[in-house]
Amino acid sequence: MNVLELRNLGIKFTTPNNGRVSRRRIPHDNFNSDNFPLGRHKGQEDFWAFRNVSFSLKAGGYLGIIGKNGSGKSTLLRVIAGIYSPDEGDCTVLGRVGLLQVGLGFHNELSGRDNIYISSSILGLKKKEIDAVYKDIVEFSELGRFIDVPLKAYSSGMVARLGFATSINLKHDILLLDEVFAVGDESFREKCKDKLREIKEAGKTVIVVSHNMREVKTLCERTVVLEKGRVLFDGPSAEAVDLYVKRIAEKKQRGKALRELQ
Amino acid sequence: MKALTELSKLLKYRELIKALILRQIKIRYETRAWGYAWTVIEPLLTMFVLSFVIGTLLKARTENFSAYLLSGLIPWMFFNGTVSRSTGSLIGNAGLIKRVYFPREVLVLSMAIVNFINFLLSFIAFIPVMMLLRIHLTAHIFFLPVSMLMLLSLSLGFSLVLACTNVYYRETETWVRFVLQIAFFMTPIFYAMENRIPERFYALYLTLNPLAVIIMSFRGALMGTAFPSPKYIVISAAVSGIVFFFGYWVFKKQENEAVKRI
Numbered sequence: 456m457n458v459l460e461l462r463n464l465g466i467k468f469t470t471p472n473n474g475r476v477s478r479r480r481i482p483h484d485n486f487n488s489d490n491f492p493l494g495r496h497k498g499q500e501d502f503w504a505f506r507n508v509s510f511s512l513k514a515g516g517y518l519g520i521i522g523k524n525g526s527g528k529s530t531l532l533r534v535i536a537g538i539y540s541p542d543e544g545d546c547t548v549l550g551r552v553g554l555l556q557v558g559l560g561f562h563n564e565l566s567g568r569d570n571i572y573i574s575s576s577i578l579g580l581k582k583k584e585i586d587a588v589y590k591d592i593v594e595f596s597e598l599g600r601f602i603d604v605p606l607k608a609y610s611s612g613m614v615a616r617l618g619f620a621t622s623i624n625l626k627h628d629i630l631l632l633d634e635v636f637a638v639g640d641e642s643f644r645e646k647c648k649d650k651l652r653e654i655k656e657a658g659k660t661v662i663v664v665s666h667n668m669r670e671v672k673t674l675c676e677r678t679v680v681l682e683k684g685r686v687l688f689d690g691p692s693a694e695a696v697d698l699y700v701k702r703i704a705e706k707k708q709r710g711k712a713l714r715e716l717q
Numbered sequence: 718m719k720a721l722t723e724l725s726k727l728l729k730y731r732e733l734i735k736a737l738i739l740r741q742i743k744i745r746y747e748t749r750a751w752g753y754a755w756t757v758i759e760p761l762l763t764m765f766v767l768s769f770v771i772g773t774l775l776k777a778r779t780e781n782f783s784a785y786l787l788s789g790l791i792p793w794m795f796f797n798g799t800v801s802r803s804t805g806s807l808i809g810n811a812g813l814i815k816r817v818y819f820p821r822e823v824l825v826l827s828m829a830i831v832n833f834i835n836f837l838l839s840f841i842a843f844i845p846v847m848m849l850l851r852i853h854l855t856a857h858i859f860f861l862p863v864s865m866l867m868l869l870s871l872s873l874g875f876s877l878v879l880a881c882t883n884v885y886y887r888e889t890e891t892w893v894r895f896v897l898q899i900a901f902f903m904t905p906i907f908y909a910m911e912n913r914i915p916e917r918f919y920a921l922y923l924t925l926n927p928l929a930v931i932i933m934s935f936r937g938a939l940m941g942t943a944f945p946s947p948k949y950i951v952i953s954a955a956v957s958g959i960v961f962f963f964g965y966w967v968f969k970k971q972e973n974e975a976v977k978r979i
Contacts, residue, residue, distance in 0.1 A: 468977055537818035540973045556816045562740065564748045569740075576736030577817060 457511040458549045458629060458660055459535065465506035465543030466534055504530040505684035506543065512660060514628075519671040519692055520664045521699050522681035528664045531681070532631045535662070550628030553578065555635055558618030563607040567598055567617055570606060574621050588624045595620035595646070616643060623650050629660045668696045723969060726820065733819055737827035742834070756838035760790050764846075771907050779909050781940070784850050787843055788936045789906035792864070795836040796872050796928060797897055803828045803876030804883050804893050811979045821972055822965070825876050833869065843939065852940055860938040867931050867957045874960030877968040884975040904929050927953035927960075 505527035512518055520528050533539045534546055536554045560577045561570050571592055575585045593602055596617040606614060619635070635647075651674070654661060665671050671678055671692055678695035680688040688698050727734070746752045764787045772782040779785050806824045807814065814821060847854075883889040903926060905913075910929065914922050923930055923945055930945045930953035937944040944950070 466977075469974075533815070538815065539977060553818075554816060559816055560736075560740065560813055562744055564744055565740070569743060573736045573740045576732050577813065577819075579733070579817075581732055 456514060456549075458514045459512040459552075459662075460547045461511070461535075461544070462509050462546075463544035464508045464531075464534060464541050464546055466504045466530060466539055467501050467542040468504055470500050470502070503684055505681065508681075508684075508686055509544075510679060510686065510689055512662075514660055515658050516660065516677070517655065517675040518660075518662045519675035519678035519695070520662065520681060521666070521668070521671055521678060521695065522687075523703075526681040527684045528681055529633055532633050532662065532664060535629075536631055548629065551579070551626065552629040552631065553625055553627045554631045554633060555622050555625065557622050557635060558614060559622065561606060561614070561618065564605055566605055567593075567596075567602040567609075570617065571621050574618075575624070578622065578625060580624070580626065584626065592617075592620045592624065595623075597643075619643075619647060623647075627659070629662065630654065631662050631664075633664045634666065668700065672696050723820070723965070727823065727826070730819055730823055734823055734827050734830070737823065738830050738834075741827065741831040745831070753838065756835050757842040760787060760794060760839045761842050763790055763794070764842075767907055777908075778912055781850050781852065784843075784846050784852055784940060785909075785936070785942075786907055787846055788939045789904075789932050791836065791839045791843065792868055792932050792935045793901065793904065793906050794839065795832055796868060797901070798835070799829045799832045799872040800875050800879065801890075801893055801897060802832070804879040804890050806876075807880045807884050807975065807979060808887070814976055814979055821976065822877060822968055825873070825880050825968075829869065829873050829876060832872075847939075854939075855941040857938045857941055857944075860934060860944075863954075864931055864934045864938060867927070867954050868935075870961035871927055871931065871957040874957070874962070874964035877964035881968050881971045881975055884971075884978055900928065904932055906932060923949040924952055927956045931957070 508527075508531065520531065522528050530539065532554060534541055535548065536552055537548075538554075556578065558574070560574045562573075565573070571589060572582075572585055575588075576582075580588075593599075596613075596619075598613060598617060601609065601613065606617075609617070651661070663671065663675060675692045677690065678688075678692040679686055680695050680699050682702070687702075688695050746755060749755060751758065764783060767790075768783045768786050771777050772786070803825045806828050807821065810824050813824075879889055879893055910919070910922065910933065930949050933942075933945045934950060936942050
């Protein structure tokens, strides 16, 4: 049973120009969704963040996604999370899906308590569900009596811990992680990893985007390598990481050779 | 019809709407020393300034000028606040929009509800003024909910279109501020239509300015002054409804593309 199925998924962006340059319209399509409200402007170009991406995923386990900056990893996660709607192909998801978001909707002027409640509601938890996990969150974030103080008085580590503790209680079936391991000190990171292991044992599906190859290798059984918006490789993590590292080394070599030539 | 099914979908997001309203209200009032009292103080202060300048210095010809002013100012401040704040609501909440999925009209809607709560609280300011000036409530007060509904739908319609437009043209916010200033003078808030507009323009004025009709009917309901004739009330109700559905339609049509451009 596939919980996630991507078929020829593609997403297109238009370079913004803030309505400047020229007000000339393209005459034949005055009013469609991508040239509101005065028509397409000069200097605007379409580009595909990725195209023809297809893969499917069974329930349970970790999937890694690796690739260079700009290869479309984060955009892909956003499409899976429903934030962007695909311009091409389709994306079917079974169950609740969401990005793990550290400190979503946090506001500096509000207390830790208010932020926990508000952030969790934005993440889709009901009041009762939040009441149930509130104590755990406070404990996990190690904030103690600071919980009723406005966020602006916190150190950045405190904000990060509160953010992680709040976000990790998601009731999602598919959890999307976009570079979330760079938070807090060593001991806190260990706690986070324990929590992720717990999630895995609960039979949830997790998709991880990371630049940390060791992490991808140890956490995920399967990894997808993205390059320039297409799937380069999809298979066992060890092979994927090897391929990716080789690609980067090759590119470096080529650059070096080119420079020497000049 | 489609707009109605979309609206019913919003019910699923009521926890989120509640959280966003709470967040707005807490940020707006709990961070201030005088807190919620500002909902009453703000219209009263504006009333004092205007009634001194216009009522005393310029010798207004309207009787009970302070009450007259306040009964127009309160709905005006709702309209002004909702439209101007909503215009920036998509851009201002980019952090939420890019990180979690929800129907984005929720942002505009919650902004309108926050202002509506503020608007209801402002009516408290009206009570001492009425007692002081010995104005008695009449049966006209039952028309108040109708005026409120018209005001709400007109404000929401404009807010939805402008929030969307602001993503494409950032200067929308600046224009809105300017146009709202003109609208303030075009609407019988600190003057009576009968005193300032030549009689042959009544029909034109009342047809083109639904806000004028709404504010006049507010005043009629609160103070027992003359209502605009039923014909114009029907016209403005229709215009308000059309503006709302048009706004919602535009918003839904543009939503996906706008999210990519934020």
